[in-house]
Amino acid sequence: MIHLPSTDVVIIGGGWSGLLMAKELGAKTSLKITVLERGKPRAKNEYIEGMDELDYALRFRMMQDVAKETVTFRNTPNDKSLPVRQFGGFLPGNGVGGAGEHWNGMTPRFLPDTFEMHKATIERYGKSRLPEGSTIQDWGITYKDLEPYYLKAEQLLGVSGLAGNPMTGPRSGPFPTPPIKQTYFGQIFTDVTKEMGYHPYPVPCGNLSQTYRNPDGVIRPACQYCGYCERFGCMVGAKAQPTNTLLPVILKQKNVTITTSAQVRRILIKDNKATGVTYVSNGKEYFQPAGKVMLASWSLNNTRLLLLSKIGNVNTGRNLTHQVMGAGVTFFFDKPLNRFMGSGASNVTVSDFDGDNFDHSNLDFIRGAYISSPAYGSRPIANFGAVPSTIKSNWGGEWKKAAVELFDRTAKLGSSGEHIPYKTNFMDLDPTYTDNLGDPLLRLTLDWHDNERKIHNFISAKLEGIAKRMPIQSYVMAPPLKRYDAMTYKSTHIQGGTIMGASPENSVVNTDNQHWQVPNLYVLGASTFPQNPSGNPTLTVLAQTLRAAKALI
Amino acid sequence: MRRRHFLTLSSTGALLVYTLDGQPTVQSQPGEQKIPLKFFTEEQAHIVAAATSRIFPTDGSGPGANEAGVTLYIDRQLTGPYGRDRYRFTQLPFEQGTPTQGYQGAANPREIYRAGLKLLTGLPNLTPEEQDNRLRSIETSPFFQLLRQHTLEGMFCDPMHGGNRDLIGWQLIGFPGPYMSWTNDIEKHKGEAFRPKSQSLAQILNRKITPWEEIEP
Numbered sequence: 229m230i231h232l233p234s235t236d237v238v239i240i241g242g243g244w245s246g247l248l249m250a251k252e253l254g255a256k257t258s259l260k261i262t263v264l265e266r267g268k269p270r271a272k273n274e275y276i277e278g279m280d281e282l283d284y285a286l287r288f289r290m291m292q293d294v295a296k297e298t299v300t301f302r303n304t305p306n307d308k309s310l311p312v313r314q315f316g317g318f319l320p321g322n323g324v325g326g327a328g329e330h331w332n333g334m335t336p337r338f339l340p341d342t343f344e345m346h347k348a349t350i351e352r353y354g355k356s357r358l359p360e361g362s363t364i365q366d367w368g369i370t371y372k373d374l375e376p377y378y379l380k381a382e383q384l385l386g387v388s389g390l391a392g393n394p395m396t397g398p399r400s401g402p403f404p405t406p407p408i409k410q411t412y413f414g415q416i417f418t419d420v421t422k423e424m425g426y427h428p429y430p431v432p433c434g435n436l437s438q439t440y441r442n443p444d445g446v447i448r449p450a451c452q453y454c455g456y457c458e459r460f461g462c463m464v465g466a467k468a469q470p471t472n473t474l475l476p477v478i479l480k481q482k483n484v485t486i487t488t489s490a491q492v493r494r495i496l497i498k499d500n501k502a503t504g505v506t507y508v509s510n511g512k513e514y515f516q517p518a519g520k521v522m523l524a525s526w527s528l529n530n531t532r533l534l535l536l537s538k539i540g541n542v543n544t545g546r547n548l549t550h551q552v553m554g555a556g557v558t559f560f561f562d563k564p565l566n567r568f569m570g571s572g573a574s575n576v577t578v579s580d581f582d583g584d585n586f587d588h589s590n591l592d593f594i595r596g597a598y599i600s601s602p603a604y605g606s607r608p609i610a611n612f613g614a615v616p617s618t619i620k621s622n623w624g625g626e627w628k629k630a631a632v633e634l635f636d637r638t639a640k641l642g643s644s645g646e647h648i649p650y651k652t653n654f655m656d657l658d659p660t661y662t663d664n665l666g667d668p669l670l671r672l673t674l675d676w677h678d679n680e681r682k683i684h685n686f687i688s689a690k691l692e693g694i695a696k697r698m699p700i701q702s703y704v705m706a707p708p709l710k711r712y713d714a715m716t717y718k719s720t721h722i723q724g725g726t727i728m729g730a731s732p733e734n735s736v737v738n739t740d741n742q743h744w745q746v747p748n749l750y751v752l753g754a755s756t757f758p759q760n761p762s763g764n765p766t767l768t769v770l771a772q773t774l775r776a777a778k779a780l781i
Numbered sequence: 782m783r784r785r786h787f788l789t790l791s792s793t794g795a796l797l798v799y800t801l802d803g804q805p806t807v808q809s810q811p812g813e814q815k816i817p818l819k820f821f822t823e824e825q826a827h828i829v830a831a832a833t834s835r836i837f838p839t840d841g842s843g844p845g846a847n848e849a850g851v852t853l854y855i856d857r858q859l860t861g862p863y864g865r866d867r868y869r870f871t872q873l874p875f876e877q878g879t880p881t882q883g884y885q886g887a888a889n890p891r892e893i894y895r896a897g898l899k900l901l902t903g904l905p906n907l908t909p910e911e912q913d914n915r916l917r918s919i920e921t922s923p924f925f926q927l928l929r930q931h932t933l934e935g936m937f938c939d940p941m942h943g944g945n946r947d948l949i950g951w952q953l954i955g956f957p958g959p960y961m962s963w964t965n966d967i968e969k970h971k972g973e974a975f976r977p978k979s980q981s982l983a984q985i986l987n988r989k990i991t992p993w994e995e996i997e998p
Contacts, residue, residue: 276986277982277986277990279959279982280938280939280941280959280982280990280992281937281938281939282934282938282939282942282992283992283993286934287863287868287993288868289993293868294868294869294870295866295867295868295869295870295871297870298870301881301882302879302882303879303881307879308876308878310876310878310882310885311870311872312870312882312883313869313870313871313883313884313885314868314869314870314883314884316883409964409967409968410967410968411967411968412968412970412971412972415971450964451964452961452962452963452964453962453963453964453967454959454960454961454962454963455963456959463961464961563972563973564955564972564973564974564975565972566966566970566974566975568956568957568963569963569966569967570967574967606956607956608936608937608950608951608954608956609933609934609936609937609938612933612936612937612954613933622929623835623836623837623916623920623929623932624835624836624838624913625838625840625842628837628838628840628842628845629840629841629842632842632843632953632954633842635954635955635956636954636955636974660874661872662872711881712881713880713881713882713883714881714882714883715881715883
């Protein structure tokens, strides 16, 4: 074990939350800060050779190396857990920038009552409406507490958006840049849903509509709508990524060091105080002593490191949630749509059936989902093959003829629903399988419950209502939601495990992201979300990190 | 040292031509050409060619797996790290899982193909209808699902991977390739086909790009 000189702050993970904390502390304090990133270094805008669907979107060339480390999964405690041998349901990032490099860039704020879901549900509908076995709890902070930091996070990224959506929370300032361009399909969806009385709005995003200079002086160009966002890095730097938004500032900060290829194995604790971390780099073991430890390694890794480090808190691993993404409909138009054009955030959304934006008094479920009309750029391997239900085979001449004709006349609506937590959905360490260093893998025990299936059915009916008014030839509905599965991609928004709360009785960190039992240990990221809102989490992760940094400065 | 195997294929008017440096070459004159195989034997390659041509046939609706070079695409994928499961978690024990836990088998893509192709012995000698029936009888197997997925990949991948030869797959469906910017077009062409010439990443960047299957981790 090589003992390194002590540092004031060690940050585990070089993604959005870790690098944002490094930048904030680096700029506003004289603390010596060390970021440990397990993956490789990345430079700004190095992605132009990565515009290849096969290697990047299908073989996950930018993601965590699953051969070395994965998670295990089972639906219920009665099932045997087995490794997720190929990633599918979610895609963990790796390397400087983490998953923030290959996201789509959507940055909605969470709905205000998300932060007080327990209180709001009881007040409006009574305690009996909390689903059986659920463990919904409030964050301990409110939308109002977070709002100034939401605005700061939007200014950091240059978020493009259109204000005035009555289905979302109040804003204390304008969007930094106007909304990005929408595709022909997005325009049709907007017209149809407006006519139905809904409120279609372009999703706010970190993919810039125009050149933008942020408060740190970082300048990024406008989105080119090339259609290579999700699972790719942005080749022009228009999509906000840690490497093009935070790294240029950090590289000028003399008090911040980023160490790559540093896989942290344990946080060491003595007398309820973190003393530093151990990590492996190129086969050598290091001890990095530190005054403060910041855990910022993405939801599942945050939880696993706390469990591996045996940092006692009975709430660690609780409230594992994902997102309810299955409700969808595929449209077949009679006209070409030129679907290869788009961006990760060319996406008009309808939030009329999200959260508690509609009355649930006479419904048998709580919460909801937003409806989306994505135009990510229809890359051919993943998108070829959709045909109407009259064609029964998915190979052969009849299928091929129809799929060729319909390839550019196909568009889909999707949805993103809230996932409430349950006692039976949780994380712990797997008793059998380990990573390449011999440390136990994280075990996920996760299944859908009736509330999710009912949200899915309700949203499916709304989607079908939209389908009936679209100028299309035919449509196919997505199947009903059954069991949670580890293969179908949902989102990388798998959350919980180190949740935030007002009391050590029911949470792992306090509202400043500080560990209840180990006060010089901080946990950053969506692992701190007590339940999973429908919204994409990155902006909230950034706002929450800015708020945590403020408490330290 | 494995004996050298070649794939000699020609089809109705369109000839499969590959050069050794990885760049697919346009060849309009029909004839016969020998393609060096890296993984398959000649017999296996002919079975793969026959099967993928039934999955994605050459017919009145346009070219298919044969013209796109799907067999060579699969040969290259199985040769590289993917074929021997370098990109899968393969720690023991392998155990039977539930459908929600995904593929839990011990066999890697190479082994799945070797075993699967044995079930299709003699396929090239059958009539198209008989071929379809043979494939229909295994269509729920992991092998067939992999073969179908690889056929789509070989049809529509960037040509650097050995499939989508001469951009035939992209031209078939009107996909232009990884152009740098659509800013001036995204809000136009409403309901009308906008079909810029298909180009590979190497053509757009004017340099050779090394595909992942040729990089040893």
